[in-house]
Amino acid sequence: MSFTEDQVRRYARHIILPGIGADGQGKLTDAKVLVIGAGGLGSPAAMYLAAAGIGTLGMVDFDRVDLSNLHRQLLHDTADVGRPKVDSARERLNDLNPNVEVVTHRELLSSANAFEVLGPYDVIVDGTDNFPVRYLVNDASQLLGKPLVYGSIYQWEGQASVFLPGPETPCYRCLFPEPPPPGTVPSCAEGGVFGVLPGIIGSIQATEAIKLVLGAGEPLAGKLVLYDALRNEFTTVNLRWDPDCPVCGKHPTVTELIDYEAFCGLTPGQAPPEAERTPAATE
Amino acid sequence: MIELPTGLYAEMVEHAHAGLPNEACGVVAGEAGRAVRVYRMRNAEESPVVYRFDEREQLDVFNEIEEKGWDLLAFFHSHTHTEAYPSPTDRARAHWNDPVTGEQVAAYPGTRYLIVSLAENQPVIRGFRFEGGEPVEEEVTVS
Amino acid sequence: MVQVKIPTIMRRHTGGEAVLTGEGSTVRDVLQKLEERFPGLTKNVVTDDGDLHRFVNVYVNDEDVRYLGALETEVKDGDVLSILPAVAGGSVDPFVA
Numbered sequence: 455m456s457f458t459e460d461q462v463r464r465y466a467r468h469i470i471l472p473g474i475g476a477d478g479q480g481k482l483t484d485a486k487v488l489v490i491g492a493g494g495l496g497s498p499a500a501m502y503l504a505a506a507g508i509g510t511l512g513m514v515d516f517d518r519v520d521l522s523n524l525h526r527q528l529l530h531d532t533a534d535v536g537r538p539k540v541d542s543a544r545e546r547l548n549d550l551n552p553n554v555e556v557v558t559h560r561e562l563l564s565s566a567n568a569f570e571v572l573g574p575y576d577v578i579v580d581g582t583d584n585f586p587v588r589y590l591v592n593d594a595s596q597l598l599g600k601p602l603v604y605g606s607i608y609q610w611e612g613q614a615s616v617f618l619p620g621p622e623t624p625c626y627r628c629l630f631p632e633p634p635p636p637g638t639v640p641s642c643a644e645g646g647v648f649g650v651l652p653g654i655i656g657s658i659q660a661t662e663a664i665k666l667v668l669g670a671g672e673p674l675a676g677k678l679v680l681y682d683a684l685r686n687e688f689t690t691v692n693l694r695w696d697p698d699c700p701v702c703g704k705h706p707t708v709t710e711l712i713d714y715e716a717f718c719g720l721t722p723g724q725a726p727p728e729a730e731r732t733p734a735a736t737e
Numbered sequence: 738m739i740e741l742p743t744g745l746y747a748e749m750v751e752h753a754h755a756g757l758p759n760e761a762c763g764v765v766a767g768e769a770g771r772a773v774r775v776y777r778m779r780n781a782e783e784s785p786v787v788y789r790f791d792e793r794e795q796l797d798v799f800n801e802i803e804e805k806g807w808d809l810l811a812f813f814h815s816h817t818h819t820e821a822y823p824s825p826t827d828r829a830r831a832h833w834n835d836p837v838t839g840e841q842v843a844a845y846p847g848t849r850y851l852i853v854s855l856a857e858n859q860p861v862i863r864g865f866r867f868e869g870g871e872p873v874e875e876e877v878t879v880s
Numbered sequence: 881m882v883q884v885k886i887p888t889i890m891r892r893h894t895g896g897e898a899v900l901t902g903e904g905s906t907v908r909d910v911l912q913k914l915e916e917r918f919p920g921l922t923k924n925v926v927t928d929d930g931d932l933h934r935f936v937n938v939y940v941n942d943e944d945v946r947y948l949g950a951l952e953t954e955v956k957d958g959d960v961l962s963i964l965p966a967v968a969g970g971s972v973d974p975f976v977a
Contacts, residue, residue: 583977608975634825787970792944816971826970836923844965
């Protein structure tokens with residue numbers, strides 16, 4: 455792996471870091487990471503991944519930047535309001551690091567395209583804002599054999615974990631076999647969210663994605679980090695793999711992708727026209 | 738309203754602490770609406786975020802309660818770091834789908850759910866029944 | 881002939897009966913025949929895919945069938961089957977965003 459002088463200077467602090475080195479930097483350059491959602495979680499995750507020199511960074515987001523995003527979605531700025539988030543993201547990420555190939559996916563994920571979108575990447579980072587897509591991405595990652603870096607936030611609390619493909623380690627479905635009844639978990643638009651919070655959880659997601667690429671440290675596989683911003687308290691709990699999990703258990707029954715709207719108690723819908731998308735629809 | 742003799746309440750709280758870092762669980766047997774015995778049970782999930790009665794122990798405890806002519810007054814479990822309120826998981830697990838009407842019905846109608854929270858410095862206990870899938874709080878008095 | 885103990889929540893399908901007499905060579909057999917007599921009775925015990933429902937416990941003579949042959953567990957005359965909804969819950973809930 456040979457670096458340009460710019461790259462050597464840019465990544466110097468990682469190249470001299472025990473645990474990364476030139477070899478590690480080479481791995482980062484060869485890696486392809488997909489960030490689903492260019493919002494609250496996706497912003498810090500993508501920025502740190504780009505800064506670290508991930509060679510190919512995919513961004514999935516159908517939405518446009520809304521003013522209400524700016525209290526937490528640092529990928530975008532005031533001049534970007536109204537623009538597609540993936541475009542604003544690509545510009546910011548390339549300004550930060552021109553060496554990164556930012557691939558934009560301005561689409562809604564569904565059973566029809568999830569394999570195609572996720573397929574080319576090595577690691578998936580989940581920053582979505584709705585349960586059907588979270589279950590879909592979990593299925594797709596497991597079926598494709600790709601590690602999934604999970605992060606989620608609510609008001610002042612956050613969660614993070616890593617779901618490795620295959621049996622023996624838990625996946626999203628092991629942790630949450632069923633979605634909560636519709637209407638019981640408010641969205642950010644409904645319940646509010648502490649702006650800094652996704653900055654913390656998304657940074658943890660970037661950390662785990664980079665560790666996976668490097669093969670460094672211990673991934674958060676089989677563990678769930680719970681963060682309470684009001685007490686600034688981190689709790690790590692063990693997660694157990696469910697041998698009966700329909701996705702990653704001993705006898706999986708999910709062998710192809712489905713759309714989870716009905717599973718989550720929602721009416722399945724077509725991709726909504728842009729004008730009707732709610733403002734803070736993607737994290 | 739759920740009446741708990743002080744000694745039984747103390748047993749539940751002790752069981753919750755003893756179970757740390759995992760959730761603890763058990764059954765409160767009742768007679769004529771008053772709690773008479775606490776069964777401290779094993780959390781088969783061995784997890785700080787979920788609990789499940791050990792299947793074999795559940796049968797033994799339920800059989801004993803039946804033999805003694807008692808009722809399943811309440812199921813109790815602890816929340817190690819969240820509030821003493823039914824989570825969506827608590828709610829989901831307390832219900833079944835009625836095969837005929839398709840609606841959610843309580844799996845154990847008449848049995849209350851007691852939650853002991855260890856999130857604060859002092860333990861907090863609250864009690865609920867479920868109506869129409871929603872938790873309805875009932876006063877818990879320790880005397 | 882086996883005895884089948886029905887939990888409270890399922891007695892609405894048996895006309896209030898708490899203990900039924902059942903027939904069959906396996907647990908699945910017994911449940912299937914009961915379903916024919918009392919439609920809807922076993923919908924929450926055996927899933928549409930023919931598996932034991934995740935949150936229901938079935939016992940043969942006090943042994944959880946998950947440790948025996950699951951629904952294929954053989955039963956013989958005089959055995960007692962018990963059905964109990966699992967008791968479970970949790971405290972960590974998913975966040976949507």
